[in-house]
Amino acid sequence: MSGDERRRIVVLDNGPYVVYGRIPLRRKRKIVSEQDDSLGWETRETLQTEEIYVLCRCGRSGSKPFCDGTHAVIGFDGTESADVRLxxxxxxxxxxxxxxxxxxxxxxxxxxxxxxxxxxxxxxxxxxxxxxxxxxxxxxxxxxxxxxxxxxLQRDGNPIEPDLPQAISVLEEENDQASALWVTGGVPVFRADGQPLETRIRMTLCRCGQSDNKPLCDGTHRKIGFRDENTVSGGTPESDRSP
Structure with missing residues (x-):
């Protein structure tokens, strides 16, 4: 099995995301204009990971974005309800x-x-x-x-997608508010029941624990003011805006 074939994300029942295949993990911050217009994404740093690592899904870990087992302590309800249709x-x-x-x-x-x-x-x-x-x-x-x-380019034409690498990005808003996990490059994601979500070039996973569309993000992090206190940092800073 090649490295790309090993790469996948598995959602654990009422638990975290288990990431296989040493998928690169980095932080990205949204770039906005003086008038608060969304302009693009800035890659900030690459986080150090192992071949397999575990990311927080409940939003309460003390070592975000990684899981520290808090989901078990608080009785996190990670019931998944995202539509599995294409x-x-x-x-x-x-x-x-x-x-x-x-x-x-x-x-x-x-x-x-x-x-x-x-x-x-x-x-x-x-x-x-x-x-x-x-x-x-x-x-x-x-x-x-x-x-x-x-x-x-036309109705029923082939979709044109950005050329994004296989990676997971921890997204941050311009006001230091935390956002979703941005999965790019067609990394497969499997629900806790083993059923795959549609593999797409880009998708966003909830990490505040409050989405009504789990495991996908639905923007609830903005409503609740989710932040990244007690985060883990480190790795290689990056200053370019490329994916």
Whole structure:
């Protein structure tokens, strides 16, 4: 079995995420404008890991993002309710000029790339005959960490996804508020019952413990003001914005 085939994330029943295959783990912070417009992601540091490591899912670990067993102490309820149907089975399609945008609202974590400072993607699509507007829409969709939004060049066309490596990113908001675990590059994720979630180029897993769409993030971390107190840091800082 090759290294890529060994790479996977397994959700434990009422417990953490077990990560196999030495999948790179790093921190990323959202970049915003002076007007609070979401612009992109900054890679901050790579965390040291072993071949197999365990990430907190209950949100209460004292060594975040890693698990320290607190889930067992607090009786964490990690019941999973995420839809296991394929993205294309539940997507809503919105056509523009030279672009067809798809969206699954249940995957949204409210990272706000689809909103824009002046108007949301849903409104911008009406003006995509302007290539600058179309490019803006494509860029915003490409920065959506959960892949709630995706796009093709035409309805029923092949989806165009950003070229993202196999990695897990611990996301942080611009105000030091903690966010989700961003899984990229098509890493398989298995529920506690052994059933796989659809393998996608990008998806976001809950790490505050409060999502109503477990194991996926639903943006609840923003509502509860989830933060990363007692975090583990270390590794190699990175200053580039590349995935």
């Amino acid at each position: 993205y294309e089975e539940v997507q809503h399609v919105h056509d523009g000029v030279g672009i067809s945008a798809q969206r699954v609202g249940e995957l949204c974590i409210h990272a706000a790339f689809c909103i824009g400072r002046t108007r949301p993607i849903a409104e911008m699509l009406a003006d995509t005959d302007d290539s600058d507007v179309r490019s803006n829409v494509m860029g915003r969709i490409g920065d959506c960490p959960s892949g709630s939004y995706s796009y093709a």
